[in-house]
Amino acid sequence: MANRSRRVVPAGLALVLALVTAGCNANPQSSSQSGSQSTEPTTSKKTTGLESVPQGGTLHYLSRRATESFETANAQMVPTSRLRWVHRGLTSWRTLPDKDTVLVPDLATDTGKTDDGGKTWTFTLKEGLKFSDGSPITAQDVKYGIERSFAPMFQGGLGYHKTLLVGGTDYDGPYDGKELDSIEVDGDHKIVFRLKRPFGNWPWIVSMPAFAPVPAAADTKPETYGEHPVASGPYQVTSFRKGSQAVLDRNPNWKADSDQVRFAGPDKIVLDMGLNNDTIVQRLIDDKGEDQTAISNALISPSQFQRIESDPSIAGRMANSPSGYFRYLAMNVKRPGLSDVRVRQAINYAINKAEVQSVYGGPKFGGQITSTIMTPGIPGHTEYNLYDGGDTGNVDKAKELLAEAGVSDLKLTLTYPTDVSTIEEKEAQSIKNSLARVGVKVELKGLDGNTWSELVSSDDGDYDMTTNGWGADFPSGMSTIQPLFASSEIGNGGGNASKYSNPKVDAAIDAAIAEPDLDKAAQMWAAIDKQIMEDAPVVPILVQRTQALAGSKIMNYFIPAYPPFANELVVGVDR
Numbered sequence: 364m365a366n367r368s369r370r371v372v373p374a375g376l377a378l379v380l381a382l383v384t385a386g387c388n389a390n391p392q393s394s395s396q397s398g399s400q401s402t403e404p405t406t407s408k409k410t411t412g413l414e415s416v417p418q419g420g421t422l423h424y425l426s427r428r429a430t431e432s433f434e435t436a437n438a439q440m441v442p443t444s445r446l447r448w449v450h451r452g453l454t455s456w457r458t459l460p461d462k463d464t465v466l467v468p469d470l471a472t473d474t475g476k477t478d479d480g481g482k483t484w485t486f487t488l489k490e491g492l493k494f495s496d497g498s499p500i501t502a503q504d505v506k507y508g509i510e511r512s513f514a515p516m517f518q519g520g521l522g523y524h525k526t527l528l529v530g531g532t533d534y535d536g537p538y539d540g541k542e543l544d545s546i547e548v549d550g551d552h553k554i555v556f557r558l559k560r561p562f563g564n565w566p567w568i569v570s571m572p573a574f575a576p577v578p579a580a581a582d583t584k585p586e587t588y589g590e591h592p593v594a595s596g597p598y599q600v601t602s603f604r605k606g607s608q609a610v611l612d613r614n615p616n617w618k619a620d621s622d623q624v625r626f627a628g629p630d631k632i633v634l635d636m637g638l639n640n641d642t643i644v645q646r647l648i649d650d651k652g653e654d655q656t657a658i659s660n661a662l663i664s665p666s667q668f669q670r671i672e673s674d675p676s677i678a679g680r681m682a683n684s685p686s687g688y689f690r691y692l693a694m695n696v697k698r699p700g701l702s703d704v705r706v707r708q709a710i711n712y713a714i715n716k717a718e719v720q721s722v723y724g725g726p727k728f729g730g731q732i733t734s735t736i737m738t739p740g741i742p743g744h745t746e747y748n749l750y751d752g753g754d755t756g757n758v759d760k761a762k763e764l765l766a767e768a769g770v771s772d773l774k775l776t777l778t779y780p781t782d783v784s785t786i787e788e789k790e791a792q793s794i795k796n797s798l799a800r801v802g803v804k805v806e807l808k809g810l811d812g813n814t815w816s817e818l819v820s821s822d823d824g825d826y827d828m829t830t831n832g833w834g835a836d837f838p839s840g841m842s843t844i845q846p847l848f849a850s851s852e853i854g855n856g857g858g859n860a861s862k863y864s865n866p867k868v869d870a871a872i873d874a875a876i877a878e879p880d881l882d883k884a885a886q887m888w889a890a891i892d893k894q895i896m897e898d899a900p901v902v903p904i905l906v907q908r909t910q911a912l913a914g915s916k917i918m919n920y921f922i923p924a925y926p927p928f929a930n931e932l933v934v935g936v937d938r
Contacts, residue, residue: 416628416918416935423914424634424931425643425659430606431636434589436512437520438572441836443930447625448611448632450575451595453486453505453554454566455624456838458923458930463740464838466566466881467623470500470576470595474566481561481879486569488552493616494578495594502554504576506546510537512573516585521571521836527558538585561877563884567837597627609634626919628935641667647912648677655914656936658929663910665724671912672727682911682920684927686739687730688834689843690723690905692794693819693860696898698827700775707899709764711750712757715797716904720754722789723905730907736844736892738906740924743840743885749896761801773803775827778818781809790830822854822862829860832907838925839881840888845872848895861900868894 424445432438433449440446442456455469466474471486492500511517513525514536525531529545547555558565568574581593590603597617602610611632619627643661646654648671663671663681671677694701694710701707716732723729734748752760765773775798779791788809795805808826810818818824819831835842846852850869852859868891875887896903909927913920918935922928 416626416933417938418628418630420629420936420938421631421633421653421656422629422917422934422936423653423657424632425638425646425654425657425661426634426636427638427640427643427659427661429637431609431634432589433592433600433609434517435508435572435575435577435592436514436517436585439519439521440572441926441928442570442624443926443928443932445634445931446572447596447932448598449592449594449596449600450572451622452571452574453488453569455570456926457624458925460921460923462923463742464923464925466570469570469622469624470505471569475569477565477879479561481563481565481877482558484556484558484565484569486554486556488554489621490552491618492595492621494576495599495614495616496578496581497616498578498593499551500576500595501551502548503551504578505554505574506542506548507537507579507582508575508577509546509573510534510543511577511582511585512536513543514538514585520573522573523568523571523836524573527560527562527565527568529557529559537579561879563875563877563879563881564837564839564841566881567839570837597622597625598632606637608636625932626935628918644912647680647914650677650680650915655916657914658911658917658920658931658934661912663912665728668724668728668910677912680913680915680917680920682913682922682929683727684909684922684924686906686924687909687927688832688907689733689736689738689903690719690730690830690832690907691736692902692904693829693831694900694902695824695827695829695860695862696864696900697862698775700770700773701827703768703770704899705764705768706770706773708750709761709768709801710798710803711899711902712752712764713761713797713801713803714752714794714902714904715754715756717754718793718797719790719904722786722793723907728908728910730905733903733906734896735903736847736895736901737840737888738835738843738925740927741835741838741840741843741888742881743887743889743892745889745892747893747896749893750899756797756800758800765801765803771802774806775803776806776808777828777830778808778810778815778826779830780812780815782812787830794828794830819860820854820856820858824862831860833858834927835925840885840892841872841876844888844891844895845876848872848900863895863898863900865895865898868898 451469453471454474457465457467470488475484475486477484513534534543545557576595594614598611599614601612640661643659644667671681694707720729732754737744777791779787791807798805819829846858848863849872850864853862871891875884878884911929916937918937919933
């Protein structure tokens, strides 16, 4: 079942849903349908290595969200987020400032085994693991935690597993006494997953929030379980006031030697909710009192970025992502004016990407110019440029291709959402200006976000082009290429805004999805990336950056190439 397309809001805007809008949890079923800048991350000067952090002190977290929760059943947070202070999964992600993200075992002894090409996956839990209440963590607890995510009350979240597990689409959770038979438990430590089809990325899927263990006996009030969950991670929630504050203290039953991704330096974490975004940033800039030991999910605006950059003592505390979101122009290949690949190639040559980059705040804040679909940090990402017009475009080459296609006086519409800020309108105007240079007339059509989303995710949307952005849910080409370019994602809320359909690409996507050897799969995704761009259904424009600011006493604060968020599990407080 396809899910509604959701855009990634431009970085630096007040309404960016930094963790929530990543990816879009596309349908992982069969895809067939009946100017370069440095990518080296900027890290805090306090980052002297990630081997250890001081034990002790209080970490303060300043949240712009109206309320926070430690519910895993419908969460969309990546495994390096604050949710994982409290919860563990079968696998997790290890990130370092200068290395690719690596999948590692968490509760499990390894990252999973399959003996049938990726259709059946087996995991074994480590011995001696306990919840915060002292009870053992068992395979049954993992099974129950996953089953909860199917309940109607927990709609949303990262739900790849719901369509992949046999019987998942017809299952409504455990609260009526039913189990999901495709999740099998053998004793206290062995759990087996039976999928509808081979799926090589399953070890990444089991790192997602829904795979955190939940003891059924503690789940007496599912609606509020996320406020006082039983912890499997290094911290437990000892106080929770919805919309105000949560206090986390150490989980005495967590074993550091069983966990290679959480450093658990602070003795206590105080999470303040519902704060004004700009106020948070200003507090971190001022760096007074408890804010010296604070991190946040606040978004830095272009003006705040300039203020921070102008003062080395503040700039040294800001992390800037080396990679980020994929920003692109989608061309509706079903439309008569865009059905000829030479026209789409001409548009690729025509776009002044440097001007769009400037709209978003320049190379250091806005992002790096790109020519590929997959972003740096995703395994298989390979630099290439099939339509190298330089950062500002190649007008002559674009005109040449249009002439070859026999096209003159081309008129196109460009739609974009208007509900966030004027930046997307400025982006659209920049694209219009670029195409005017090659004789293509563009009519701009701004729409409110909901109308825009319904239009571009419908099968017969009345538009020629649209701006869009995308962030992967996990580091695999599958998490970008399949939802944006598989035929199955055309219409019905799918993310294929280009309406691109190529049976050979669909077959290649299916093969890469099924491949259990992730190194081999990465090579397959790299080839598919280039194969798609040969058909030019999109113009890759930017890899949008993200920024985060920390207090002066925070250690190990950095943003890896993927995900483009600070790793909240490794920070420490310099005492």
